Amino acid sequence: MMTQFLAVKEQYPDVLLLYRMGDFYETFFEDAKIAARELELTLTSRDGGKDGERIPMAGVPHHALDNYLPKLIAKGFRVAICEQMEDPALAKGLVRREVVRVVTPGTVLEASMLREKQNNFLAAVVKGPKGFGLAYCDASTGEFSVTELADAARTRHELDRLGVAECILPLDAARLGWVPAPDKRLAPADLGPEWQSALPDEIQVTPRPPAGFELEPARRALHQQFGVASLEGFGCANLPLAIRAAGAIVGYLRETQKAQLPLFARLRTYRDARCLVLDGATRKHLELTATSRDGSFKGSLLALIDRTKTAMGGRKLRGWLLAPLLDGLAIADRLDAVEELVEDAALLRALGDRLDGVRDIERLAGRVAAGTANGRDLVALCDSLLMLPHVAALVAGRRPALLAALHPAPGELVALAGDILDTLVEAPPIAVTEGGLIREGWSQEVDALRALLGDNHDWLAEFEAAEKARTGVKSLKVGFTRAFGYYIEVTHANRHLVPAEYHRKQTLVNCERFITPELKERETAILQGEDRLHALEYELFVQLREKAAMLVPELQAAGGRLAELDALVALAEVAVARGYVRPSIADDTRLAINEGRHPVVEAMLPTGAFVPNDALLDTDADQLIVLTGPNMSGKSTWMRQLGHIIILAQMGSFVPAQSAHVGLVDRIFTRIGAVDDLATGQSTFMVEMNETANILHHATERSFIVLDEIGRGTSTLDGLSIAWAVAEHLAQDVRARTIFATHYHEMTGLALHHAGVRNYRVLVEETEDEVIFMHRVVPGGADRSYGIEVARLAGLPPKVVARAKQVLNALEKNNKLAASLRKTLASEEIGGSQLPLFEASRG
Numbered sequence: 001m002m003t004q005f006l007a008v009k010e011q012y013p014d015v016l017l018l019y020r021m022g023d024f025y026e027t028f029f030e031d032a033k034i035a036a037r038e039l040e041l042t043l044t045s046r047d048g049g050k051d052g053e054r055i056p057m058a059g060v061p062h063h064a065l066d067n068y069l070p071k072l073i074a075k076g077f078r079v080a081i082c083e084q085m086e087d088p089a090l091a092k093g094l095v096r097r098e099v100v101r102v103v104t105p106g107t108v109l110e111a112s113m114l115r116e117k118q119n120n121f122l123a124a125v126v127k128g129p130k131g132f133g134l135a136y137c138d139a140s141t142g143e144f145s146v147t148e149l150a151d152a153a154r155t156r157h158e159l160d161r162l163g164v165a166e167c168i169l170p171l172d173a174a175r176l177g178w179v180p181a182p183d184k185r186l187a188p189a190d191l192g193p194e195w196q197s198a199l200p201d202e203i204q205v206t207p208r209p210p211a212g213f214e215l216e217p218a219r220r221a222l223h224q225q226f227g228v229a230s231l232e233g234f235g236c237a238n239l240p241l242a243i244r245a246a247g248a249i250v251g252y253l254r255e256t257q258k259a260q261l262p263l264f265a266r267l268r269t270y271r272d273a274r275c276l277v278l279d280g281a282t283r284k285h286l287e288l289t290a291t292s293r294d295g296s297f298k299g300s301l302l303a304l305i306d307r308t309k310t311a312m313g314g315r316k317l318r319g320w321l322l323a324p325l326l327d328g329l330a331i332a333d334r335l336d337a338v339e340e341l342v343e344d345a346a347l348l349r350a351l352g353d354r355l356d357g358v359r360d361i362e363r364l365a366g367r368v369a370a371g372t373a374n375g376r377d378l379v380a381l382c383d384s385l386l387m388l389p390h391v392a393a394l395v396a397g398r399r400p401a402l403l404a405a406l407h408p409a410p411g412e413l414v415a416l417a418g419d420i421l422d423t424l425v426e427a428p429p430i431a432v433t434e435g436g437l438i439r440e441g442w443s444q445e446v447d448a449l450r451a452l453l454g455d456n457h458d459w460l461a462e463f464e465a466a467e468k469a470r471t472g473v474k475s476l477k478v479g480f481t482r483a484f485g486y487y488i489e490v491t492h493a494n495r496h497l498v499p500a501e502y503h504r505k506q507t508l509v510n511c512e513r514f515i516t517p518e519l520k521e522r523e524t525a526i527l528q529g530e531d532r533l534h535a536l537e538y539e540l541f542v543q544l545r546e547k548a549a550m551l552v553p554e555l556q557a558a559g560g561r562l563a564e565l566d567a568l569v570a571l572a573e574v575a576v577a578r579g580y581v582r583p584s585i586a587d588d589t590r591l592a593i594n595e596g597r598h599p600v601v602e603a604m605l606p607t608g609a610f611v612p613n614d615a616l617l618d619t620d621a622d623q624l625i626v627l628t629g630p631n632m633s634g635k636s637t638w639m640r641q642l643g644h645i646i647i648l649a650q651m652g653s654f655v656p657a658q659s660a661h662v663g664l665v666d667r668i669f670t671r672i673g674a675v676d677d678l679a680t681g682q683s684t685f686m687v688e689m690n691e692t693a694n695i696l697h698h699a700t701e702r703s704f705i706v707l708d709e710i711g712r713g714t715s716t717l718d719g720l721s722i723a724w725a726v727a728e729h730l731a732q733d734v735r736a737r738t739i740f741a742t743h744y745h746e747m748t749g750l751a752l753h754h755a756g757v758r759n760y761r762v763l764v765e766e767t768e769d770e771v772i773f774m775h776r777v778v779p780g781g782a783d784r785s786y787g788i789e790v791a792r793l794a795g796l797p798p799k800v801v802a803r804a805k806q807v808l809n810a811l812e813k814n815n816k817l818a819a820s821l822r823k824t825l826a827s828e829e830i831g832g833s834q835l836p837l838f839e840a841s842r843g
Contacts, residue, residue, distance in 0.1 A: 002028070002055065004094060008082055014080040014180035015102055016751060022088070025081075026059040032057075038075060039068055040355040069103060070113040076204055078104040095810050099584045101255035104164065105204055106166025107139050109260065109370055114140055117306070117314030120290045123164040124245040124252070125155060125198065126213050133241025135249050136162055139463020141362040142556045143314070144249075144368070146234075146242035147270050152198035158272060160200045160280045161322050167199065168252055171207035171434075178207065196540055201282070208248060215240050225250050226267060235269035242269070263369035266554035276324040276650050277667040278292060281691055285670040286643045287600070288321060290582065301474075301644055305653065310354040312362045312559055312567025313749045320567060324650035326664055331585050334652025337790050338583055341572035342654065347394060349570050354391050355566050358384045361559030368578065369552045373545055375428025375437050378420050379554075381548065385417035391565070391725070402568060406561055410554055411822040417545065422543050429463030435534040437541050437685060444542070447534040460486075462702075463519065471497050478519070487513035571653045578603065580654035583645070587665040589619040591642070591737055595658035598641035602656060612658070613638050617737040619701055622758055623732045624747055627741040628782035629762030633740050634775035636672065638762075639706045642739070643668055662791040665737075666702040669695040671710065687714075688739040692726060696734065703736040709743060720744045731757055 005028060007104050009017050016035060018025035027035040046055035060068045065081075081103065084097045106122030123136040132155040137144040149155045159167065161712030171186070173179075178186060184209055188199040199205070212215075220241065222231060230238040236246070243831055246267065247465065253261055266296040283290050291299040302321055308314040320398065322388050324330045341348045359380040367373040367383070383724035390408035395403040421441060429436045438446050464478040473494040480486050490498055492509045502514035548555070596614035602610040611634070616622050629635050645655045649662040671691045692710060699705055712724055723744055730738050731754045740747070751757040759781040763774040 004097060005559050008080075008097065008099060012080045012099065014184075015080045016072060017080045017082055017099075018060075020062065020084045020097065022057070024059040025062055025319050026057055026081035028055055030055055031182060031489075032056040034077075035060075052163050055485070066110070066112055070110075073103060073105055073108060073113055076105060076185060076504045078102060078206070099258070100337075101260055102201075104166055104206065106164070106206075107253065107256050108165075109140050109262070109367060109372060111360075114363070116311035116360070117318060118163065119143065119315050119319075120250060121133075121162050122252070123159060123162065123167045124169075124213075124248040125159070125167060125251045126170055126241055126244045126248070127194065127198070128241045128382075131241065133243070133245040134158060135242060136255075137162065137249055137262075137264065139253065139257070139370075140366045141315075141559075142262060142264050142366055142552070142604050143268075143362075144246070144264040144266070145268040145270055146236050146239065147245045147272060148239050148242050149272065152194060154272060154695075155198040155199060157277065157279050158554060159198075159203060161278070161283075164200075164203055166204050167314055168194070168208055168248060168379070170207045170210040170213040171205075171246070171250045172210060173207050176207070190272060199407060199511055199815045206252075207496040208252065212251045215244050215247075216248075216551070218244045219785045221250040221254075222245040223268065225264065230265070234267040235316060236267065239269065240432070240497070241439075244381070260370040260372060261460070261551045262366055262692075263549075264533060274326055276326055276647070276665055278322060278324075278647070279667075279669070279694075282548055282643075282668050282670045284322045285672040286640055286647070286668075288647070289318065294323065299600060301303070301600055301647075303646075304572065305602055307570040307575050308566045309352060310358050310563065310570070311360040311568050313355070313570065315362075315565040316560075317564040317570055320651040321647065324647050325599040325652065326650070326666060328585050328587055328664060331650055333401050334571075335582055335585070335654075337402040337568045337571045338575060338652065338654060339400060340400050340403060341569060342575050343620045345576070348569065348576070350394050351565065351569050352573065353392065354394065355562070355569060358387050358488070358562055360565075361555055361562065363383075363598065365552050365555035365559060366544060368548045368555070371545070371549070372547075374432050375424055375432060375541065378427060378545065378548065379424055379426070382417045382420035384562075385413050386421075388417075391562070395565075397472070402564060406565060410558060412551055413554055413558055416551055419544065419547065423540065432533060432541055433538050435530070435537050437537045443536070446533065446536055449529055449536065453526065453529050453533065456522060458464050459522060463522070471499060473497050479513075482714075485515075485527070486519055487515055488519065489513050526600075537720060540549075568652075577652035578656060579657050580648075581659060583649035583655045583657075583662050585649060586661065586663050589663060589737065590663045591615060591617040591704070592659075592661040593642065593645060594660070596641055596645055597656040598637050599656045600642075601637055611642075615642055615776075615777075617736045618663070619756075620739065621756060622728060622736055624738040624740060624750075624754070624758070625757030626727070626750055626757060626759050626781065627739055627761070628743070628745055628748065628759070630764060630771075630773070633764060633773040634777070635762055636708065637775070637778050639670075639672070639739050639741060640709065643670065643704070645707060650808040664702065665704045666700055667698065668704045668706075669699055670706045670708075671695065672706065674693060674709040689722075696726065696729060699734050701728075701735050705730065705734075705736050705738040706741075707738065708741045709745070710740070720746060722748065723747060728754070745782060808818045 005019055015029060016031050018027060019554070032043060033056055035041060041058045041060065044057050046057050048055050069079060076830045079102070081101050082097050083100045088095050107118065107119055108114055120136045120140055121136045122140055123134065132149045133153060134149060135146040149158060176190070184203045186204065188201060188203065219231070223229060230496050233384060234350065236242050249761050257776060273690050283289065289300050290297060290301045297303050302318060306314055306317055308317055311726060334771070341351070344641045359798045361381065361384050362375065364377050364381045367377055392407040392409040396407045398404055412488060424437055425439050439448060447494060460478055463475065463556070468474055468476050473490055475491055475494065477489050478486065479489055487505050488502065489511050498514065501516055505511060505515045506513040518687050528792070531610055554791070593615040597612050598617060617625065627635055638759070645657060645660055646662055646665050646668060648658060649654045650665065671688065688710070693705070695705060707726070711723040724747065727740050727747065730736060731750070748759045759779065760777055761782040762782050763776040763778050765772040765774060
């Protein structure tokens, strides 16, 4: 037996091999040590090693696999399931075993291992002389997309945006000096510089033989997968790098999923230039899907707007938020649909009620295609499909294209729902091979077998009553166990009353169990009847599942449309609840917000407590705002809310404002705060400069930039010099709409030299005893930072605050350098080619 195990293990050296032995999945050798450690199992051993050595062994019950497998996958392991392919009782010699599936982080289908409202993407990346090819799929939903990217930075951004669970790369393990093992993984840091720059730091890498990424085999694999003779219809025929990556994914899925290969209805080709680009720093700073403080979902923008009723709608909304549109017409289509729903409260409420009864059709269809769907999955699918006619009736005659697309309801899917409803019981068991699936009246043969079994069970009751009367043992009972079959149980106190024809079968602590020839004969009839019934029910169930599998493309399409509707309903609900308005979207570079609000902060405050603010930015007279004001006054809130409004508008949502005009933005850059990067040994200032350099190199006139306290990580003179130069470059050369928040009040002098620069400050009112933050952004520059007042609010001891004021007064009286700087930066000389800034600083 161990020879068989080792032969299988040799084929899968880098995965944990779960080897079926009777009622257990066993692991051996190093796999056993890993499994025992990661799953907190008892490590045992067995005979079979060389020279009498004991072989380490650890196992889990086969019925508990669903409890243990998710733990391994969550920790990044890849797990091969090796099943018994024949009944051990009928096998001649060693039971034949085969690996039926390799479960990996990127190929999971089981609902228990998936996050409902997030996709689980498997990606493949290949690099060429002119860029990178990227393909990614969600095996659980049937989504499959490809693209080509110009450079490593865009590739890294896209993988980061997608949140890829597993990424396969064409790597020669031997050349890398990497020895495959279940608990040894490659990280981007283990690869060459070009791969490192193209991959997010934490991504899980799975090396694959480079031959699996060759162009022609990849093309053939895609032709076969989609049943086409050309890839022209998918738009990627002339994208060789994308084809290579997509073909590698198909090959990987065939190798790992075996008979459970997912079904992909289509291959979507896209270009990242079609979406507003949000890099990792921007997503973090704007807290789109998680808070920057503790990474929690609650408090993020997505948490606020996600009122979706279905998991697939939640995934759709998340995708829209992380990839807002650049196409004005596509944005208008979404806004038209949201507006229709906002203006028709009855329609909005009715659609919400109907969607509440819809389950995750996309992932149910995925399990149907893979042949893993059980009875409950099909009933959930049926319940969801029965909602289609109701949804179609509600949107009939509506003008917005995205609503009209749901009418009429696909007849073949409604018919499938009817078949499921007629065939399966209302609450089928999880197991599909143990009966109890088929509804009474659907199959005459099933009904006849059930009637026969019912007669047998009546016979057992009559037999028990007759035996009680015949023996005089009132406590006698007839029972059944899977291990011993049917039996007659008699307590030890009544053992003297047992007739001679009773044959002892089992002795327990309080009783003995017996069998009679008559009972044995009936047992055989019952068990044979149950086996026939279970086999017949399973056969009918498989026929029904196969009928559903023939409609998987239609199911995926319907699921996608319902997901879009769910996302639109969610956006409409939040717009109604929070008083959002439809933004005006234009192909210009103007951003004009009237009484804009931060959606998340506003929701956390009492109604009416949030102070709204206006904003005007363009690439002409109001291109760069130098924003001054103390900490805690609301600068960051205002900057972030403008980013939120742009993103919401371009994803097709209403926005928190009195009115909003959004000229299409191609990228949002944010540089807000910084910390040391311990992993790469970079200081706060180095991280800040790296992020700033990225912005200066990649921003365009259509970008929106938020910079907060550039230059603070170094000395005052160095920091101010860098801040001035960066702002000047943005104003003169990039000309992107920019907010430049700073505590260097000298920066307000920039407005004297550049026509597109405007000074704004956050209003502060001072009384004799305190400083009041008004949270109102107004024109003009602040002349103080109010740092000591903020320190007092933070709780510094009064003695420390008083002393700080004394020191500040002394410094201000004697600081000739500060006065010289202000004079120099306010002068016309700063605009010349020879800056007198540093000469002045020597005075």
